Amino acid sequence: xxxxxxxxxxxxxxxxxxxxxxxxxxxxxxxxxxxxxxxxxxxxxxxxxxxxxxxxxxxxxxxxxxxxxxxxxxxxxxxxxxxxxxxxxxxxxxxxxxxxxxxxxxxxxxxxxxxxxxxxxxxxxxxxxxxxxxxxxxxxxxxxxxxxxxxxxxxxxxxxxxxxxxxxxxxxxxxxxxxxxxxxxxxxxxxxxxxxxxxxxxxxxxxxxxxxxxxxxxxxxxxxxxxxxxxxxxxxxxxxxxxxxxxxxxxxxxxxxxxxxxxxxxxxxxxxxxxx
Ligand SMILES: O=C(O)CCC(=O)C(=O)O
Numbered sequence: 501x502x503x504x505x506x507x508x509x510x511x512x513x514x515x516x517x518x519x520x521x522x523x524x525x526x527x528x529x530x531x532x533x534x535x536x537x538x539x540x541x542x543x544x545x546x547x548x549x550x551x552x553x554x555x556x557x558x559x560x561x562x563x564x565x566x567x568x569x570x571x572x573x574x575x576x577x578x579x580x581x582x583x584x585x586x587x588x589x590x591x592x593x594x595x596x597x598x599x600x601x602x603x604x605x606x607x608x609x610x611x612x613x614x615x616x617x618x619x620x621x622x623x624x625x626x627x628x629x630x631x632x633x634x635x636x637x638x639x640x641x642x643x644x645x646x647x648x649x650x651x652x653x654x655x656x657x658x659x660x661x662x663x664x665x666x667x668x669x670x671x672x673x674x675x676x677x678x679x680x681x682x683x684x685x686x687x688x689x690x691x692x693x694x695x696x697x698x699x700x701x702x703x704x705x706x707x708x709x710x711x712x713x714x715x716x717x718x719x720x721x722x723x724x725x726x727x728x729x730x731x732x733x734x735x736x737x738x739x740x741x742x743x744x745x746x747x748x749x750x751x752x753x754x755x756x757x758x759x760x761x762x763x764x765x766x767x768x769x770x771x772x773x774x775x776x
Contacts, residue, residue, distance in 0.1 A: 503602045510603065514671030514714035519706045521599065522652060526590045527705065531654050533586040534728075535559045541577050542566055556655060560726040564622050571625065582614040582730060590652065591732045600734055603648060603709065611641040611733040612751040617651075619662035619718065619727040631662070631718030634692050635684035636676060637733060638712035642750045644739035647712035653729040657702040662727040663719050664708060665697040671713035687715060 501507070503518065510516040539549045539562055547569050550561035567574040581587070590596070591614050600608050617632075624630055637649050657663050670676070678687040692715075699719060700708050710716060712733070735742065742748075765773075 501602055503599065507603055510709060510711070513666075513668040514711040515666045515668070515700065515716070516709050517700055517702050517706055518599065518709065519703055521595060521707055522590065522705045523595065524705065526586075526593065527654055529586045530584070530590060530730075531555065531559070533584045534581045535562065537581060537584070538562045538566055538577065541573065542569070545569060545573070556726060560620065560622070563618075563620075563726070567623055567625075575625065578616060578618060582616045587614050587730055591650075591730075596650065599707075599709075600648065604646065605648060605734055605736045607737065608734045609737055611643055611647070611735055611749055614730045614732045617718070617727075617729045617731060619720070619723070621724060623726070629683070631720045632684070634667075634687050634697075634715050634717040635678075636670075636687070636713050636715055637710065638675065639678075639685040640750055641712065641733055641735065642748050644735040644737070644742035645712070646736050646739050648734045649710040649712065649731055650734065651702075651708040651710065651729055651731045653702050653704075653706075653708075653727065655727060656704040657700070657727065657729075659699045659701060659719070660723050661725050662723045663699040663701055664710075664716050665699055665719045666710065667695045667697055667715040670695075670715040671711040674713055676713075676715060 506516045506518055535555070535558070538559065542549050542562060542565060547565050550558040550565070552558040552561055563574070563578075566577065591610065597606070597608075600606060619631060638645070638647055641647055651664060655661070676685075676687045676691055678685040680686075695715070697717070702708055737743065737747070
């Protein structure tokens with residue numbers, strides 16, 4: 501088995517960092533795809549695009565320009581990014597399949613689409629939250645008990661670039677008591693007192709795997725720069741309680757039946773979009 505040591509660490513501690521697993525072309529493809537969407541959005545709105553020669557600095561600058569231009573457009577654009585095919589391609593790649601099967605998930609399903617996590621002092625949303633407080637992921641899916649969260653950063657993660665922090669072995673206690681909030685099951689603060697949170701640095705090309713019951717949070721203190729990561733939750737259709745409970749999923753899909761833009765589109769707009 502290729503990841504025998506890592507799997508043993510994961511089972512004991514509820515998390516593990518795997519190094520050198522994301523092929524560089526996947527990282528590049530995702531970075532370029534998200535940057536081209538941000539730049540297209542800026543150009544549509546006659547906003548300047550960055551000329552910085554460092555691609556990550558350039559992305560950071562462009563994201564700041566979009567945020568300054570219009571907070572709602574920035575938010576809806578970054579919420580769109582996890583839908584990009586390049587993100588899905590990585591999320592269901594042969595590599596992921598290989599890793600998950602070594603961690604006991606074969607076949608597997610995805611609870612929902614990947615989630616994007618952006619951290620930067622310069623991209624704080626007015627009155628928004630900044631980083632996630634301590635939580636477990638299982639309550640947000642309520643599916644298979646062996647659900648695995650895969651966290652893939654697009655840049656190197658050091659203790660000063662917003663690492664995820666975990667409480668080792670916290671998964672062994674199962675579900676921690678908390679209060680249901682719109683964002684998560686907020687773990688009771690008294691249970692978190694004096695808990696040994698540890699940083700999870702991830703080298704470029706690495707990923708963090710977390711058990712769905714591992715208590716974790718975003719580190720924010722003494723951090724700077726731009727950090728972008730995608731997380732995906734994988735479930736096991738053959739976990740008996742998942743099957744017995746009829747494959748529940750806390751994520752709901754709904755369709756907005758009212759039109760977002762009144763009197764849109766005209767036949768001409770449709771024809772133009774189709775290149776006719
Ligand atoms: O990216 C982060 O800072 C937090 C990620 C997280 O908590 C999650 O994926 O559940």
